[in-house]
Structures are given as structure tokens and as C-alpha cells.
Amino acid sequence: MITKTKIIGLMLFFLGPWSFAEEAPLLAKDPVLEARVKAISLELRCLVCQNQTIADSNAGLAVDLKNQVRDMLREGMNETQIKDFMVERYGDFVLYDPPIKGTTMVLWAGPLLMLFIAFWFSVRFVRRRSRNPDAYKSAEDIDRARALLKD
Amino acid sequence: MIPEVGHFAVILALCVALAQAFFSLVGATRGYVNWMAVSRPAAYLLFFLTTFGFCCLVISFLTNDFSVLNVASNSNSQLPWPYRLAASWGSHEGSLLLWVLMLSGWMAAVARFSKGVPNDMLSLILGVMALVAIGFYSFLLLTSNPFDRLLPPAMDGRDLNPLLQDPGMVIHPPMLYMGYVGFSVVFAFAIAALISGRLDTTWARWSRPWTTIAWAFLTIGIALGSWWAYYELGWGGWWFWDPVENASFMPWLCGTALMHSLLVTEKRGSFKVWTVLLAIITFSLSLLGTFLVRSGVLTSVHAFATDPERGVFILGFLVFVVGASLVLFAWRAPKVGLGGRFDLVSRESALLANNVLLVVAAASVLLGTLYPLFLDALGLGKISVGPPYFDAVFIPIMAPAMFLMGIGPISRWKKSSVPDLALKLKWAFVVSIVSSLLLPFTMGTWSLLVSFGLLMAVWIALAGIVNLWTRLKQMSRGEGRTFWNSVASLPNSYYGMLCAHWGVAVFIVGVTLVNGYEVEKDVKMSLGNTVTIGNYTIRLDALKDLEGPNYTGVEGSMAILVDGKEVDRMFPQKRLYTVQQMAMTEAAIDTGFTRDLYISLGEPLSDGSWVVRVYLKPYVDWIWGGAFLMALGGILAVSDRRYRKASQPENGTEGVTASS
Numbered sequence: 001m002i003t004k005t006k007i008i009g010l011m012l013f014f015l016g017p018w019s020f021a022e023e024a025p026l027l028a029k030d031p032v033l034e035a036r037v038k039a040i041s042l043e044l045r046c047l048v049c050q051n052q053t054i055a056d057s058n059a060g061l062a063v064d065l066k067n068q069v070r071d072m073l074r075e076g077m078n079e080t081q082i083k084d085f086m087v088e089r090y091g092d093f094v095l096y097d098p099p100i101k102g103t104t105m106v107l108w109a110g111p112l113l114m115l116f117i118a119f120w121f122s123v124r125f126v127r128r129r130s131r132n133p134d135a136y137k138s139a140e141d142i143d144r145a146r147a148l149l150k151d
Numbered sequence: 152m153i154p155e156v157g158h159f160a161v162i163l164a165l166c167v168a169l170a171q172a173f174f175s176l177v178g179a180t181r182g183y184v185n186w187m188a189v190s191r192p193a194a195y196l197l198f199f200l201t202t203f204g205f206c207c208l209v210i211s212f213l214t215n216d217f218s219v220l221n222v223a224s225n226s227n228s229q230l231p232w233p234y235r236l237a238a239s240w241g242s243h244e245g246s247l248l249l250w251v252l253m254l255s256g257w258m259a260a261v262a263r264f265s266k267g268v269p270n271d272m273l274s275l276i277l278g279v280m281a282l283v284a285i286g287f288y289s290f291l292l293l294t295s296n297p298f299d300r301l302l303p304p305a306m307d308g309r310d311l312n313p314l315l316q317d318p319g320m321v322i323h324p325p326m327l328y329m330g331y332v333g334f335s336v337v338f339a340f341a342i343a344a345l346i347s348g349r350l351d352t353t354w355a356r357w358s359r360p361w362t363t364i365a366w367a368f369l370t371i372g373i374a375l376g377s378w379w380a381y382y383e384l385g386w387g388g389w390w391f392w393d394p395v396e397n398a399s400f401m402p403w404l405c406g407t408a409l410m411h412s413l414l415v416t417e418k419r420g421s422f423k424v425w426t427v428l429l430a431i432i433t434f435s436l437s438l439l440g441t442f443l444v445r446s447g448v449l450t451s452v453h454a455f456a457t458d459p460e461r462g463v464f465i466l467g468f469l470v471f472v473v474g475a476s477l478v479l480f481a482w483r484a485p486k487v488g489l490g491g492r493f494d495l496v497s498r499e500s501a502l503l504a505n506n507v508l509l510v511v512a513a514a515s516v517l518l519g520t521l522y523p524l525f526l527d528a529l530g531l532g533k534i535s536v537g538p539p540y541f542d543a544v545f546i547p548i549m550a551p552a553m554f555l556m557g558i559g560p561i562s563r564w565k566k567s568s569v570p571d572l573a574l575k576l577k578w579a580f581v582v583s584i585v586s587s588l589l590l591p592f593t594m595g596t597w598s599l600l601v602s603f604g605l606l607m608a609v610w611i612a613l614a615g616i617v618n619l620w621t622r623l624k625q626m627s628r629g630e631g632r633t634f635w636n637s638v639a640s641l642p643n644s645y646y647g648m649l650c651a652h653w654g655v656a657v658f659i660v661g662v663t664l665v666n667g668y669e670v671e672k673d674v675k676m677s678l679g680n681t682v683t684i685g686n687y688t689i690r691l692d693a694l695k696d697l698e699g700p701n702y703t704g705v706e707g708s709m710a711i712l713v714d715g716k717e718v719d720r721m722f723p724q725k726r727l728y729t730v731q732q733m734a735m736t737e738a739a740i741d742t743g744f745t746r747d748l749y750i751s752l753g754e755p756l757s758d759g760s761w762v763v764r765v766y767l768k769p770y771v772d773w774i775w776g777g778a779f780l781m782a783l784g785g786i787l788a789v790s791d792r793r794y795r796k797a798s799q800p801e802n803g804t805e806g807v808t809a810s811s
Contacts, residue, residue, distance in 0.1 A: 022679075022680060022681065023680070023681055023682065023683060024674040024675055024676040024677070024680035024681065024682045024691075024763070025674065025675050026672065026673065026674055026675075027673040027674055027675055027762060028673065034673075042538075043537075043539055045535045045537070051391070051393050051394070051537075053537070056384075056386050056388065058753075058754070091532065091533060092532060092533065092534045092535070093533040093534060093535055094535070095534070095535060096535050096536070096537025096538060096539055096540070097537065097539035097540060098534045098535065098536055098540060103526060103531045103532060103534075104522075104534065106518075106522070107518060107519065107522045107536065107540075110514075110515065110518045111511065111514070111515035111518065111544045111548065114511045114514050114515065115507075115508075115511045115548065118507045118510070118511050119507060122503050122504070122507050125503075126493070126494075126495055126499075126500055126503065127495070129421075129492055129493060130492060130493060130494045130495060
């Protein structure tokens with residue numbers, strides 16, 4: 001039995017706005033291009049924001065810069081050329097990935113150097129420790145103290 | 152009247168701290184029993200006065216007393232009361248008051264729960280903490296008085312920063328500060344041990360629960376902050392390597408190293424000197440974090456230079472604390488014995504390597520955070536150091552530590568053998584390699600980074616299981632216990648360790664999968680439009696105007712469809728906070744065990760449609776779940792019976808190692 005309400009329901013189903021539910025258009029007309037824009041935007045600083053990439057920011061400057069990156073990619077420029085352009089315009093400050101050069105040598109070499117030094121020291125420390133008869137005695141002391149305490 | 156009373160209470164608190172530092176320190180070094188007796192009641196009094204002062208500030212906020220500058224600048228009559236409460240610590244001044252409240256709270260806790268600690272030692276500890284307190288109370292009163300009046304009073308307040316009007320932000324700062332400030336306890340223990348020369352295993356045992364509990368709070372605090380950034384900033388990032396985040400992450404890394412090195416010091420009597428140094432470094436990094444966040448130096452070196460009063464004070468204090476501690480350390484540390492002997496392959500070595508890696512990681516984060524400031528200050532140009540740098544540096548340093556996390560807990564103290572370890576862990580190793588190679592296929596595409604991340608996670612998880620299994624087998628065989636009896640008789644601290652390590656594995660799974668398989672779609676949506684992401688179809692059904700207590704806005708009503716059937720409804724909002732005229736994105740998030748569906752409303756377009764960002768974030772909640780497990784592990788470890796036993800007087804343990 002088809003009731004009135006069911007008919008209305010069916011009509012609504014077909015005629016209601018949802019029956020025309022269509023997939024919303026992507027903001028980007030060219031998703032491949034957009035992915036490249038995003039990859040580059042993630043490494044550029046929004047200069048007027050508090051520590052945000054232009055990919056994450058909706059500030060006017062960030063939107064402008066993203067558009068500019070898109071235009072430059074369309075013109076066939078590659079990532080390095082775009083970054084060079086940005087650096088020329090805004091200085092190294094715009095790059096979240098600091099370039100390797102004289103003033104950033106310490107920054108880039110520092111962690112590796114620290115790791116190396118720290119390991120050198122600790123290996124030396126362990127070597128000395130495993131040979132130290134004195135230390136061995138004190139370890140026995142601890143064990144003996146433990147045993148005493150348990151009683 | 153109330154703000155003046157609060158101000159007065161804080162001034163009294165400073166006086167109490169001064170008296171306490173004097174009587175406790177002099178009394179303890181000279182052996183005046185009567186003087187030492189001051190330290191415990193003084194700690195309680197300090198806590199009471201500070202709580203009193205803090206309550207006065209809270210009352211000013213809750214009652215909308217806009218004749219108080221702090222209230223007028225950071226609150227508003229339309230602000231809901233939970234945020235008025237949170238606004239009490241939302242400003243610079245208020246957060247410092249929270250800082251000293253936490254500090255005095257920790258002091259009272261030390262006074263209350265350190266019954267086993269000898270009187271002179273306790274006096275030294277509380278005296279050192281009182282010295283720290285003097286610095287912060289003076290800073291508060293001289294440069295950042297939260298009770299300053301505004302004359303004539305404002306009609307209404309300038310409102311709390313809308314970013315902070317959020318439940319996560321209500322509890323994040325107290326948790327974070329509990330952790331930050333909690334490290335002052337282990338710092339005080341270390342300094343007291345250096346002064347008294349009693350740097351022994353009992354000292355390590357006393358320090359351990361304090362360190363662990365502070366670390367657990369810090370873990371929760373950082374995780375809450377990250378979670379807040381995830382849902383509040385509107386684009387679903389969870390960690391940005393922002394200097395403010397780094398400021399809390401550095402003490403966390405060092406605190407993690409400290410927990411592990413305290414373990415060696417307590418159990419084996421080794422690493423004493425290193426542990427003391429680490430305790431000093433960890434607290435210094437907490438202070439440095441406070442300096443970085445509170446001085447304005449982060450926004451710009453020049454902002455710091457134009458209003459230097461606060462920055463210079465706290466920098467001076469930082470230099471004093473670190474300098475004095477290091478001088479004391481250099482003077483006293485060489486007199487400390489070496490401790491137990493161990494071989495290159497042993498649990499001690501594994502923990503040493505863990506310490507080296509964690510500390511180098513912390514140092515690298517420090518380098519990356521401060522480097523731009525130094526370059527700028529020296530006039531060598533402005534650079535930015537961001538996620539690309541930190542990812543490139545941090546991950547390679549931590550990867551070996553993750554590998555060691557599987558080996559360390561199963562290796563023996565003093566001497567372990569490689570074949571024995573290999574025998575125990577070979578299955579865990581093979582299974583983790585194979586599963587990490589195969590698992591990415593189940594998610595779609597295979598990628599090296601995902602595979603590598605999963606390798607570490609599975610390895611840590613399996614090594615933990617192997618560890619537990621071996622322990623239980625040993626107990627049931629060697630001691631003739633039943634299985635469940637063995638399960639029950641393993642100490643809480645052991646389960647705490649397992650829980651925290653599994654937390655790391657869970658965390659890595661979350662990070663790896665969300666980085667590898669996140670899907671994002673930016674679309675232009677009109678009413679009735681749908682957007683398909685993964686298995687989900689999202690349909691924009693309605694947009695309605697929103698009238699909040701202190702904001703207006705728009706709320707979208709979105710139907711979530713799976714195979715054409717509606718399974719859920721989500722309501723992303725765009726708010727405009729009226730007082731500060733600041734737009735905020737309130738993302739709608741459907742949280743799930745294996746994925747989050749994240750919808751954020753962007754900008755309206757001229758044709759009436761809206762920019763909508765939808766994300767499918769697989770396993771993202773595992774990030775915070777992992778952090779929660781880590782913190783839970785810490786709490787489990789602290790609940791261990793032996794700490795309660797240790798709170799009874801122990802005779803004869805002192806000096807056992809000091810004599811060696």
C-alpha cells in the first residue's frame with residue numbers, strides 16, 4: 001500500500017535539494033598543482049603571523065604568497081627558483097628550512113658534532129669503568145648493603 | 152579591597168620564603184635543630200598564603216572587578232565563568248602567580264611526604280626551593296603584579312584571547328606548570344645532596360618519585376597543549392616545533408633522561424655525578440622555558456630590548472641559578488665515588504646511551520630554538536628554523552633510542568651477553584621487520600617512512616611483551632609461583648615502565664600513520680553539496696546563525712553518510728568574538744579509534760558558498776593516547792609499594808656508597 005505520506009516522502013526525496021546533492025567542486029582547479037603549492041607553502045614563513053607557515057595561515061599576505069607560488073609554478077618555475085625568489089624578496093627569514101651557509105654552519109653541524117662528542121666521552125667512560133677494580137669493589141658494597149638491609 | 156588583600160598575602164609569602172631560606176639553610180649547615188624546625192611549617196604557611204593570594208585574584212576575575220588592570224585586560228563581563236577562571240592564569244601576571252602557587256604547593260608536598268628524609272636534608276631541600284621561590288615572588292611583585300589597580304576602572308574588560316577560550320586551555324597551563332615547577336624538587340634534592348656531600352643511593356631513591364610525578368604532569372601538559380592546537384587552530388596540526396612548544400619539550404626530554412639515570416644511580420650507584428648535573432640542567436631548562444615564553448624575546452629580540460625589565464630580571468635569575476648550581480657542582484662533584492662497575496654490554500650502558508641520545512636531542516632542540524635569536528642579536532641576519540630542520544635533526548637522533556628501548560629493559564645489570572639478548576629478542580625482531588614491511592600495504596600504499604615508523608613501534612611493543620613473558624616465566628619456574636601469582640607479584644614500577652614504553656609505541660603509530668595517510672580536501676561548498684573523503688560522504692544541509700555569550704557566528708550542519716546512510720551529524724562553526732573582533736574556526740571533529748574526521752569551516756565566498764576543509768586523519772588520537780599511557784606509566788611507577796616503604800625511617804643506608 002502506498003500511502004499519501006510515502007508519496008510525499010518519495011517526492012521530497014527526489015525533488016528535495018539533496019536529490020541533486022552534487023560533489024562540491026575542489027577549491028583547486030588543478031589538484032596536482034595544488035599539491036606542489038602546498039609542499040612549497042609548508043616551508044615558507046608567513047612574515048606577518050606569529051610563527052606560521054603560509055600554508056597554515058589565512059592572513060592576507062599568506063594568501064597572496066600562495067597565489068604567487070601558484071602563478072610561478074604555472075609559469076614553469078621549479079621549487080628552487082621560487083624559493084630563491086622569495087629569499088631575494090624577503091631574506092632567509094622566509095625559509096623554515098634554513099639554508100646551509102656560513103652563518104648556519106653551527107646550526108646544521110651542531111647536533112651531529114654533539115652526538116659524536118657525547119658518544120666518544122661515554123665510550124671512554126664505559127671502558128674505564130669496566131676496567132676499574134675500585135668501582136667493582138663498590139658494586140659489591142652495594143650488593144652487600146642490599147643484603148644487609150633485607151635482613 | 153580583595154586585590155589588596157591578595158597582594159599583601161603574596162608580599163607576606165615573599166617574607167616567609169626569605170625567612171625560610173635563611174633559617175633552613177643556615178640551620179642545616181650549622182646543625183641548629185631549632186632553626187631547621189622552621190622549614191616544614193614555613194612551607195605550609197607559604198602554600199597557604201600563596202593559595203590565599205591566588206584565590207583573591209580568582210575572585211576578582213569571577214566577580215568582574217574591572218578596576219583591576221589584569222582583569223580589565225584579560226576578561227569581559229560576557230565571558231562564561233569557566234573562562235573567567237582560566238583567565239586568572241591566562242595573562243603573564245596571572246601565569247606567574249600560578250607558577251609560584253605550584254612551587255609552594257610542591258614545597259608543601261615535600262614537607263608533607265618526606266618523612267623518611269633526615270631533618271637536616273629536608274631543611275636543605277626546602278631551603279633551596281625557598282631560594283627559587285624568593286626569585287619568583289620578587290619577579291612577580293617587582294615587575295608583574297597581577298593585582299595592579301586601574302584608575303579609573305574600565306567599564307568592561309578587553310576579553311580573554313579567543314584562542315584561550317577553550318576547555319583544553321583551562322587545564323593545560325596548570326598541568327604544564329605542575330610539571331615544569333615539579334622539576335624544582337629534584338633540583339633541590341640535587342643541590343641539597345651536593346651541599347651536604349651525601350650523594351648516595353638513598354638520595355636517588357628519594358628523588359625518583361618526585362621526578363617521575365613531575366614528568367608525568369609535564370607529559371600530560373604537553374599532550375593537552377598539542378591536542379588543543381589540533382582542534383582549536385583549525386587546520387589539524389598537532390606539533391609545530393614552535394619555540395613555545397620547544398620550551399616545554401626540552402625539559403621533558405631532559406626529565407626523561409633524568410628518570411632513567413636516577414634508576415641507575417639508585418640501583419647500581421653509578422652515574423651519580425651525571426644524574427646531579429642532569430637534575431640541574433632539567434630545572435634550568437624549565438627556567439629557560441619560562442624566560443623564553445615570558446620575556447617576549449621569542450616574538451622579537453627587539454621587543455625584548457624595548458621592554459627589558461621583565462626579561463632582564465628573569466635572565467639574571469636564570470644566570471644566577473644555573474651559575475651557582477654549576478659552581479657548586481664543580482666544587483663538590485669530584486668528591487663523589489664512581490659507583491658500580493659495568494661492561495660495555497649491560498643495562499647500564501644501554502641507559503647511558505639513552506641518556507646521551509635524549510640529551511643530545513634536547514640540546515639540538517635548544518640549538519634550533521635559540522640560534523635565530525643569537526644570529527639576530529649579533530646582527531648576522533634573520534633566519535627561521537622550523538619543522539624541516541627539527542624533523543631532519545630530531546628523528547635520526549631519536550631512532551636509535553627507540554631501538555634501544557627494546558633492548559635496555561631486557562638486558563642485565565653489570566654484564567649482559569649479546570648472544571643471550573639475541574636469543575631472547577630474535578622473534579620480536581623478525582616479527583617486527585616482517586610486519587612493518589607488510590602493514591603499510593593494508594593502509595593502501597607502501598612508503599619507506601611509514602614502514603620505518605611502524606618498525607620502531609612494533610619493535611618496542613613486542614620487546615615489551617617478550618620482557619614481560621620472560622619475567623613471568625622466570626618467576627613461575629624459579630620460584631614455583633603460579634602464573635597469576637607472578638603477574639600480581641611484579642612491582643608496579645615494572646608495569647609502569649612497560650606502560651610508558653608501550654605509550655611511546657602507540658605514539659609512534661599515531662605520528663607515522665597520520666603523516667603517511669592523512670587525506671585533505673579543500674572544497675567550495677553550497678547548501679546540499681557533498682564532499683567525499685575515504686568512505687565518508689559529507690553533505691552540507693544547513694547553515695545557521697550563531698549567537699554565543701561573547702561571540703556571533705555561523706554553524707554548518709553536516710550529515711555524514713556511509714553507503715548513502717546517515718551515520719552522524721557534525722557542526723563546524725566559524726565564530727567572531729565581538730570584543731576583540733577576532734575570527735575563530737571551531738572545527739567539528741568526529742573522534743574514532745582508527746581515524747578522526749575533521750571538518751573546518753573556512754571563509755564565505757561571494758556566491759554564498761563556503762570554503763570547507765575536510766580531513767581524514769588515520770590513527771591521530773593515538774598520538775595523545777600514547778602520551779597518556781606514558782604519563783599513566785609514570786603514575787603507576789610512583790604508586791610502587793617500595794616508595795611507601797621508603798618513607799619510613801631507614802637506618803644505615805646512608806653512607807654505604809659515600810664511603811666507596
